[in-house]
Amino acid sequence: MESFSLILAIVVVTALAFDFTNGFHDTANAMATTISTGAMRPKAAVAMSAVLNLVGAFLSVEVANTISKGLVDEAGIRPEVIFAALVGAILWNLLTWLVGLPSSSSHALMGGLIGATVASAGFGAVHGDVLVTKVLIPAIAAPLVAGVAAMLATRLTYRMGRNADDKASAKGYRAGQIASAGLVSLAHGTNDAQKTMGIITLALVAGGTLAPDSDPPMWVILSAGIAIALGTYLGGWRIIRTMGKGLTDLQPQQGFAAQTSAATVILASSHLGFSLSTTHSVSGAVMGAGLGRKGGVVRWSTATRMFVAWGLTLPAAALVAALAEWVCGFGDWGTAVVAVFLVASSAAIWKISRREIVDHTNVNDHDGAGEEPSGVVTQAMAAVTPPPAGTVAEDLTASIPAPTAGDPAGPPAKTSV
Numbered sequence: 001m002e003s004f005s006l007i008l009a010i011v012v013v014t015a016l017a018f019d020f021t022n023g024f025h026d027t028a029n030a031m032a033t034t035i036s037t038g039a040m041r042p043k044a045a046v047a048m049s050a051v052l053n054l055v056g057a058f059l060s061v062e063v064a065n066t067i068s069k070g071l072v073d074e075a076g077i078r079p080e081v082i083f084a085a086l087v088g089a090i091l092w093n094l095l096t097w098l099v100g101l102p103s104s105s106s107h108a109l110m111g112g113l114i115g116a117t118v119a120s121a122g123f124g125a126v127h128g129d130v131l132v133t134k135v136l137i138p139a140i141a142a143p144l145v146a147g148v149a150a151m152l153a154t155r156l157t158y159r160m161g162r163n164a165d166d167k168a169s170a171k172g173y174r175a176g177q178i179a180s181a182g183l184v185s186l187a188h189g190t191n192d193a194q195k196t197m198g199i200i201t202l203a204l205v206a207g208g209t210l211a212p213d214s215d216p217p218m219w220v221i222l223s224a225g226i227a228i229a230l231g232t233y234l235g236g237w238r239i240i241r242t243m244g245k246g247l248t249d250l251q252p253q254q255g256f257a258a259q260t261s262a263a264t265v266i267l268a269s270s271h272l273g274f275s276l277s278t279t280h281s282v283s284g285a286v287m288g289a290g291l292g293r294k295g296g297v298v299r300w301s302t303a304t305r306m307f308v309a310w311g312l313t314l315p316a317a318a319l320v321a322a323l324a325e326w327v328c329g330f331g332d333w334g335t336a337v338v339a340v341f342l343v344a345s346s347a348a349i350w351k352i353s354r355r356e357i358v359d360h361t362n363v364n365d366h367d368g369a370g371e372e373p374s375g376v377v378t379q380a381m382a383a384v385t386p387p388p389a390g391t392v393a394e395d396l397t398a399s400i401p402a403p404t405a406g407d408p409a410g411p412p413a414k415t416s417v
Helices: 006-036 042-056 062-071 079-098 105-121 128-160 166-206 218-234 237-246 252-272 278-292 300-328 332-353 376-384 392-399
Strands: none
Touching: 006 042, 006 079, 006 105, 006 166, 006 218, 006 237, 006 252, 006 278, 006 332, 042 166, 042 218, 062 105, 062 128, 079 105, 079 166, 079 237, 079 300, 079 332, 105 128, 105 166, 105 278, 105 300, 128 252, 128 278, 166 218, 166 252, 166 278, 237 278, 252 278, 278 300, 300 332
């Protein structure tokens, strides 16, 4: 630790600040469906998620190694480059949190790192094969795989429980939701906390404190786990509202199917070292669960805004990081300017957010989004979804027009006295 310079200390602190924003930005991934269905109280849900995020941070370092050793060339990276990357990622996290969009913190970090690296050392310092195979392809595949799995799981869940008592079934699935939400939280700590570990490790290598190809030291793992856990406990209530109520209305069966499917995808990707977006996985699973229930509605206007944010995340964070790196290139005063800009922008975003407060007391409130009519995709899926067994007679009865007053086959017409 002899060469732990001031700029390196600033980078580590900024990385932990990003990890903190990652925590409250992505709390919705684990707890939105659990909170929206009433399986857990909001504060208890985020507290459980925080603890399991911390535990998950110690389970693996594969994703951290993907970032610190694979994505960019360590030899061409300076601590200032990593600082600029974190600036781009933090600002994108805060902006999307402000508008309640569940974008990917992971891709914000990747975009920031790529943009700052290109501005500093050129495109040759970015390992394109790693970017494609371990970042971009999983970004597309994750929501599709999680969505299809959740849709099939939802249909299977309703079919298996068609003869069960509704109250007993709902109670059992709420318990299952709590367990599956805990699994998602554990997976989130395993995947997302490692990204900050990888960034700090990369900074330590760039600053000469660690040898190239080193694994994250224990203090890095611990500090990253604590930072993401604290952010998770604060709760990103705006994004929780969007994920839990803005995309679709979930019943306990759907929430259980969505969380279990997403957790499976995230844990598998962590084991393989894929820097997967938990946001993409959980969002895809929530939409799949919405389509899996007969009559379920996915609000495609919200989903479209979310897809646009996903597409903008990498380039937007990369652009901000590249500009920050250009300013940092002027020397210490440039780095100071970027730091002041980051603090001032973060404070301004927080102040704007106070105009309309969303917290644990109103996170489940509806603002009329539930009245949005089903879109073409939802109607098509509902049309080909077979009705649950035992409801054929009900469906036939419902399809017969109700007799009108005065009809010989119907009830007598009412008369006024």
